[in-house]
Every structure is written in structure tokens, then in C-alpha cells.
Amino acid sequence: MKDTVEIIIWIIFIFCVSIMSAYLILASISIVALKKYLRKNSFSDYKSVLNSSFAPPISIIAPAYNEGKTIVDNAKSLLALHYNNFEVLIINDGSKDDTLQKMIEAFDLQLLQVPVNIQIECKEIRGVYKSSNPAFKKLSVIDKVNGGKADALNAGINVATAPYITCIDVDCVLEQDSLIKMVKPFLEATKKRVIASGGVVRIANSCIIENGRLINVEVPDTFIARVQVLEYIRAFLLGRMAWSQMDGLLLISGAFGMFDKEIVIKAGGYYHKTVGEDMELVVRMRRYMHDNKLPYTVTFIPDPLCWTEAPEDFKILGRQRSRWTRGTIETLWLHREMLFHPKYRILGLLSYPFWLVYEYLAPIIEATGLIFSIILACFGLINWHFFMLLIIFVYTFAILFSMLSLLTEETTYYQYTKRKDYMKLVYAALLEPIFFHPFVVYSAIKGNIDLIKGKKTWGDMTRKGLSKQ
Numbered sequence: 001m002k003d004t005v006e007i008i009i010w011i012i013f014i015f016c017v018s019i020m021s022a023y024l025i026l027a028s029i030s031i032v033a034l035k036k037y038l039r040k041n042s043f044s045d046y047k048s049v050l051n052s053s054f055a056p057p058i059s060i061i062a063p064a065y066n067e068g069k070t071i072v073d074n075a076k077s078l079l080a081l082h083y084n085n086f087e088v089l090i091i092n093d094g095s096k097d098d099t100l101q102k103m104i105e106a107f108d109l110q111l112l113q114v115p116v117n118i119q120i121e122c123k124e125i126r127g128v129y130k131s132s133n134p135a136f137k138k139l140s141v142i143d144k145v146n147g148g149k150a151d152a153l154n155a156g157i158n159v160a161t162a163p164y165i166t167c168i169d170v171d172c173v174l175e176q177d178s179l180i181k182m183v184k185p186f187l188e189a190t191k192k193r194v195i196a197s198g199g200v201v202r203i204a205n206s207c208i209i210e211n212g213r214l215i216n217v218e219v220p221d222t223f224i225a226r227v228q229v230l231e232y233i234r235a236f237l238l239g240r241m242a243w244s245q246m247d248g249l250l251l252i253s254g255a256f257g258m259f260d261k262e263i264v265i266k267a268g269g270y271y272h273k274t275v276g277e278d279m280e281l282v283v284r285m286r287r288y289m290h291d292n293k294l295p296y297t298v299t300f301i302p303d304p305l306c307w308t309e310a311p312e313d314f315k316i317l318g319r320q321r322s323r324w325t326r327g328t329i330e331t332l333w334l335h336r337e338m339l340f341h342p343k344y345r346i347l348g349l350l351s352y353p354f355w356l357v358y359e360y361l362a363p364i365i366e367a368t369g370l371i372f373s374i375i376l377a378c379f380g381l382i383n384w385h386f387f388m389l390l391i392i393f394v395y396t397f398a399i400l401f402s403m404l405s406l407l408t409e410e411t412t413y414y415q416y417t418k419r420k421d422y423m424k425l426v427y428a429a430l431l432e433p434i435f436f437h438p439f440v441v442y443s444a445i446k447g448n449i450d451l452i453k454g455k456k457t458w459g460d461m462t463r464k465g466l467s468k469q
Contacts, residue, residue: 005376009383009387012372012390016394023401027238027401027408029245030242032245033242033245033302034237034302037302055083055084056085056163057087058087058164058179059086059089059160059162059164059165060088060165060166060179061165062078062090063093063149063170064091065099065146065149065152066099067099068097068102071103071170072103072106073212074212075103077174077212080211082180083180085162086138087140087161088138089141089159089160090142091144091152092143093144094123095146100141103141104141107133107139108132108136110130111128116158118158119269120265120269121154122144122147122152122155123145124144124145125144127143128143128159129141129143140159147272151270153270154270157265162261163260163261164258165261165264166182166259168306169254169256172256172306172307172308173306173307175303175306176213178256182301184301185301189297192296193260193263195285195296195298196252196257196259196282197257197300197301198240198253198256198300199253199256199303199305200302200303200306201232201253201255201307202229204308205309205312206218223428224313224314225310226428227428227436228310229310229428230429230432233406234401234402234405238405241302246350247298248350248351250283250352252278252282252300253278254277254278255306256305256306257278263296267281267284267288274326274334275323276326276327279328280330284335286344287338290343303413304413314439321440321444321447322443325360325444326447328355329448329451338352364448367442367445398429402429403429
């Protein structure tokens with residue numbers, strides 16, 4: 001019995017070392033790639049793209065459901081982006097409030113009698129509205145029967161006229177030059193076709209927003225939002241940057257991403273039967289390119305281009321993380337044929353196994369290890385000396401990795417300029433493994449349970465609203 005216990009403990013220890021090693025390798029690759037990107041783009045003249053009549057057309061697609069309180073300001077924010085050739089498509093996904101009516105009144109919208117070329121299946125489109133005011137000529141509003149976010153995005157793709165589409169959450173705040181930076185990889189592509197590009201998403205809680213523009217960056221007032229700042233920095237700067245460099249990126253945030261519309265349509269558009277439609281689309285597009293033996297790549301822009309509101313309530317945060325878990329499981333299951341399949345190269349041999357073990361199974365293994373440790377303690381079988389060393393080892397690594405992410409942020413984009421802001425984030429990093437991480441693990445377990453129960457809905461994701469002056 002004692003030998004069996006020791007074997008299990010060593011298995012847990014080896015798993016901890018493996019996941020730490022994996023994160024350190026990704027961080028190392030990211031840091032090198034970040035330096036290369038910053039050096040290369042320090043000479044870029046983005047104004048030449050902005051002012052050029054040859055700038056590729058872009059369609060911005062923003063689904064909206066019951067957004068009456070903020071929809072007008074959000075639409076104006078999108079219309080104010082610095083780019084020469086784009087259109088904004090607001091998809092009213094069967095809102096039950098006054099979202100559509102407010103848009104009609106604010107932008108002098110008129111119903112057009114134009115046919116829509118349905119290339120991707122979606123719920124009925126009841127009408128397409130355009131503004132009679134020349135100042136809002138770039139804006140279109142699509143009114144449709146409610147079908148969820150994925151269905152709304154598919155409707156927008158059907159109406160979009162540009163070869164490149166940008167899919168965003170309507171309540172996000174974009175940097176004024178975000179489109180210019182995001183489209184750049186598509187323009188620079190030579191040997192490989194860029195089919196999708198993602199950007200960094202940052203937490204906007206407590207930041208100053210004025211007329212849809214980010215005026216001042218502040219560290220969130222609440223602990224739960226501050227910890228998410230750390231999470232997002234680690235995930236984007238030390239994670240996705242590395243996967244992009246290795247050409248193994250599986251996920252582009254649904255909050256802000258740009259896609260080649262032709263490939264999106266050929267791949268079948270967004271899949272509305274999963275709550276992780278953003279990840280699933282990227283994986284399916286990549287599979288389409290591999291299956292048809294077409295050279296391609298998926299890129300990532302490390303610049304902070306999009307700011308979004310993070311949950312400040314544990315109940316809402318739990319729903320979000322549960323949905324993320326369900327979306328990951330559904331995507332991995334739908335594309336299970338990729339696992340260790342040499343045809344998919346790094347996707348099948350590295351990206352998929354990493355997500356399976358360290359994103360999906362890790363919380364389950366961690367929760368199982370905790371329960372196992374409690375049982376051993378009850379029977380007096382636990383080696384407390386080894387157990388405490390393991391806890392200290394894991395806690396120390398978590399702190400140091402968060403410090404590394406903050407250092408990377410400070411030496412690259414330096415969004416938080418005040419010393420006290422960094423101290424707040426340092427304090428949050430010290431407390432995260434104790435008070436926040438266990439909740440994330442719990443939410444992931446609940447996501448598994450919800451999937452087994454057949455839960456398909458997102459859950460209520462009520463937001464408090466971003467600070468405005």
C-alpha cells in the first residue's frame with residue numbers, strides 16, 4: 001500500500017514538473033518572438049497603410065443582444081477607428097429590448113430592399129438597415145431572428161462585402177489603430193496564406209473610457225479583476241505569442257479576431273452547436289487547409305489592441321470559466337482525429353496534446369490529487385515533509401511565473417506606468433494561487449459536469465459597464 005501511494009505521489013510530482021517546464025519553454029519562445037516583433041515593427045509606417053486607397057477592405061462584425069443601454073456609443077466607437085476602407089455590421093440578434101430602435105433613431109437608419117446571398121446557414125434575416133446620413137455611411141445594421149452569437153456572426157459573414165472580416169464583441173473597446181496592425185500580416189504574406197490573425201485582449205475594468213476611446217489605463221479596483229489582468233498577460237504574451245511563432249495556434253479570442261472570409265465560408269462558418277465557437281472555427285479552418293494541402297498560417301499580434309470588461313463577481317466568472325471548459329472539450333472532441341495524426345503536423349503532434357493534457361485534463365488531475373491527498377491524510381499515510389515541499393515548490397513557481405509576465409509587460413508595452421499599479425498586481429500574484437486558482441479549478445470541474453448534463457447555454461454574463469467620463 002505504501003509503495004502504491006509513493007508511486008501516485010511521484011506521478012503527481014512529475015506532472016507538476018512537466019507542466020511547469022512546458023510553460024517555461026513557451027515563455028522563452030514568446031520573449032524571443034516579442035523582441036523580434038518589436039524590433040521589426042519599430043520601423044513600420046502604419047500611416048502609409050491608413051492613407052492608402054489600396055488598403056484592403058475590412059468588414060467588422062459585432063453581434064448585439066439586448067445592448068440597448070450602450071449600443072449607440074459602441075457603434076460610434078467602431079465607426080471612429082483609424083482606417084481607410086472598412087464597414088461596420090451590427091447584428092441585432094433578436095434583441096428583446098430597444099437595441100434596434102435606438103440604432104434606427106441615432107443613425108437615421110432605413111430598411112433596404114436588398115437580397116442577401118446566404119452562403120452559410122443562419123437564422124432568418126428580417127432586414128438590413130443603412131443610414132441615410134452620409135456621416136454614418138459605413139454602418140449597416142442586420143436584424144435577425146435570435147440564434148446565438150455563432151449564428152449572428154454567420155449572418156454578418158453573409159452580408160459582409162469585404163474579403164477580410166473582423167469579429168468582435170460589441171462592448172469591447174478597440175485601439176484606434178487596431179485594424180491597421182491586424183491587417184498587416186495579411187498584406188505581408190508571401191509563401192503562406194494568412195487565414196486568421198488574433199490580437200492581445202486586455203482588461204478595461206477601472207480604465208477611463210471617453211466616447212468609445214481608452215483615455216487612461218488603470219489597474220482594476222477589485223482583486224478578482226486584477227488577477228484576470230495577470231491571467232490575460234500570461235495567456236497572450238507568454239502563451240499565444242509562442243504558439244503563433246511555432247505556427248501551432250489553436251485559439252483566437254472571440255473578443256477580437258480577423259479572418260480570411262473566403263476560407264471561413266469554405267470551412268463552413270461558425271458552428272452554433274458549441275459554446276466555444278471561436279476556438280472551434282480556427283481549428284476547423286486549419287483542418288480545411290491541411291486536408292486540401294494548402295500552405296497557410298495563423299498569426300498573432302502582441303500589441304494591446306482590444307480592451308474588454310472582466311467579470312468582477314465570482315458567480316458570473318464561474319459561468320464564464322465553465323463555458324470556456326465546455327467549449328474546449330467540445331472542440332477537442334469534434335476534432336479528435338487530429339490527435340497524434342502526422343498529417344496535421346504541429347497541430348496534431350503538439351498543439352492538440354498540449355490542450356488536451358494541460359488545458360483540459362490539468363484541472364481534473366489537480367482536483368483528483370487534492371482529494372487523494374486528503375484521503376491519505378485521513379489515514380495517516382501522507383509524507384508531510386514531501387507534501388509541504390511540493391506545495392511550496394508549486395506556489396513559488398506560480399509567483400515567479402507571474403513576476404516574469406509582469407516583467408515582460410513592463411519591458412514591452414508598459415501599459416501600467418505607475419509604480420503603485422505594479423505593486424497592486426504583485427500583491428494579486430501573491431494571493432492568486434491561494435484564493436483565485438482553486439476557484440478556477442472548481443469552475444473547470446463544473447464545466448465538465450455541465451457538459452455531461454447536456455448544458456448548452458452560455459449562462460447570464462451580466463456586465464457592470466466600463467467607466468466613462
